[in-house]
Amino acid sequence: MLIDWFTVAAQAVNFLLLVWLLKRFLYKPVLAALDAREKGIAQQLQDAAAKKAEAATEQADFQNKNKEFEEKRAALLLGATQAAESERKKLLETVRSDAEALRAKLQKNAAEEFGTLNQKIATLAAPLGYLRNRRRPSGRRSNLYWARAAELSLKRSRT
Numbered sequence: 001m002l003i004d005w006f007t008v009a010a011q012a013v014n015f016l017l018l019v020w021l022l023k024r025f026l027y028k029p030v031l032a033a034l035d036a037r038e039k040g041i042a043q044q045l046q047d048a049a050a051k052k053a054e055a056a057t058e059q060a061d062f063q064n065k066n067k068e069f070e071e072k073r074a075a076l077l078l079g080a081t082q083a084a085e086s087e088r089k090k091l092l093e094t095v096r097s098d099a100e101a102l103r104a105k106l107q108k109n110a111a112e113e114f115g116t117l118n119q120k121i122a123t124l125a126a127p128l129g130y131l132r133n134r135r136r137p138s139g140r141r142s143n144l145y146w147a148r149a150a151e152l153s154l155k156r157s158r159t
Contacts, residue, residue: 121147122146124153
């Protein structure tokens with residue numbers, strides 16, 4: 001087999017020319033596009049990392065504010081509960097003292113009324129002769145006796 005050195009040299013020159021043309025017109029633009037894409041991806045990653053960090057700080061701020069809000073809410077709720085409890089105790093004490101005063105007043109009025117009724121019964125029953133020859137009962141029976149006697153004397157005096 002014979003080698004034609006001219007064809008080999010022409011093919012080598014042709015190959016080198018093709019490599020140079022590809023490098024100049026195809027490889028450099030492809031590399032430039034790859035570099036631009038790589039830079040864009042790196043920029044997007046940086047932006048994403050920055051946004052992630054910003055979101056983390058905002059989340060931490062939100063959690064801190066939420067915690068502060070919960071603490072303030074708990075403190076206000078505790079304060080309101082304590083104030084309501086103290087107000088309830090004060091009102092209960094006021095109601096108890098008012099009820100005790102009213103009870104004492106009613107007992108006093110009842111005792112006065114009872115005394116007045118006893119006097120009226122005595123004055124009304126004495127002239128009618130209910131008590132002359134009878135023994136006076138004492139205690140609760142006496143109160144019922146006097147009340148009944150007063151009732152009868154009032155009925156008789158009206159008719």
